Amino acid sequence: MKVGIGRCNGTFGELVQGVLCERPFLISLPIPILKxxxxxxxxxxxxxxxxxxxxxxxxEACKKVFQWFDLKGGGHLEVNSNIPRGKGLASSSADVVAAMKAVADSYSIPLSEEIISRISSEIEPxxxxxxxxxxxxxxxxGQLIETLGPLPSFVLIGMDLGGTINTLEFNRQPKRYSKEDQAVFSKAYDLVKLGIExxxxSFVCQAATLSASINQKILPKRxxxxxxxxxxxxxGGLIIAHSGTVLGVLLNPSFENIGEIAETISKRIIQLSNQPNMKPFYYFHRSN
Incomplete structure (x- = not known):
């Protein structure tokens, strides 16, 4: 045994979230600077x-890892995170995953994504x-549907609308999606796959905007x-936390005047927030 270390990124909401053939699903948007x-x-x-x-x-997740692998002993868990809570940025999920990875590192046990997923889903969505x-x-x-791969390069500029959302309570509420909505989710899924392939x-942006527009009927955002x-x-594309308080814009970083566009949007976000010292969320993803 040794002191174990585990890490996990957060997200900025989801690219898509809804139902696929009546099955709840999301398409993730990993953000490594949130961790x-x-x-x-x-x-x-x-x-x-x-x-x-x-x-x-x-x-609780650590205890479940001990039970899963029949580990002996105990320990103390410390978690450090820069992910705001109750915003739809996967703060709780990231804490749980990082904690399990820390135990696995401490005991040198083979903890697969599938096992992490199964244990996580026993605690919460x-x-x-x-x-x-x-x-x-x-x-x-807590089931993987499909690994889609890495996203193309993008710039994300967003803001937090304030307040918090209890994700557990939100997920307990029934979501009434029409047949038209479900057809849009299927289209959005295919668009993300095309964008990654x-x-x-542009395909990813279309998908995100379609999904965000449906979610506006369920959890409206200012x-x-x-x-x-x-x-x-x-x-670009409209990106939101479907069960959270953030929204933003996905942009193509290859645009010649991307710096000016980002500055224009950032200034408007500050105006909307009515907080002169507010710093809009900014993230640049560079594809491999």
Whole structure:
């Protein structure tokens, strides 16, 4: 045994979230700069697994890893995260995954994404963050549907609308999607696959905007139309947390005037927030 370290990224909402043939699913949007870091300090004797009150789900995940692999002893879990909670950025899921990875590192056990997924789903609906690449994922049952691969390069500019959403309560609420909505989800799924296969961001942007537009009927967001107009004006996509409080715009970084576009959107976000010192969320993803 040794002091174990585990890490997991967060997300900026989801590219797509809805139902596929009546099955709940999402397509993930991993954001590496949003991350949870966990440290597991093992005890050399029988004992409890302890941690702070703010990390009860992560501690529960550690206990489940001990049960799964019939591990002996105990330890103390410390979690450090820069992911805001209750915003739809996968903060809780990232903590849980990072904690399990820390235990696995401490005990040198083979902890697969599938096992992490199964354990995570026993605790709460999870976001597929145990997979590094973009995945289609059944977030209610904790099952991988398909690994889609890496996204093309993009720039993401977003904002937090404030407040928090209880994801557990939100996911318990029935979602009434029409047949037309379900057909749109299927189209959006195919568009993301095309975007990744051909490394063409325009397909991904179309998919994200379609999904966000359906979700506006379920969890309406302020400034939705304003952000959608940004997306249309700059040939980008509207990205949201389907069960959270953030929304943003996906842009193609290869545009010649991308810096000016980003500055224009950032200034407008600050105006909308009515907070002169606010810093819009900014992330640049460079494809391999």
């Amino acid at each position: 949870s870091n966990a440290v597991f300090i093992p005890y050399n004797k029988m004992g409890e697994i302890t941690g702070s009150l703010s990390n009860t789900k992560a501690v 999870t976001d597929g963050v145990m997979y590094k690449e973009v995945v289609a994922y059944d977030y209610i049952h 051909f490394q063409d961001l 400034y939705f139309n304003e952000f959608k107009s940004f997306a249309l004006k700059y040939d």
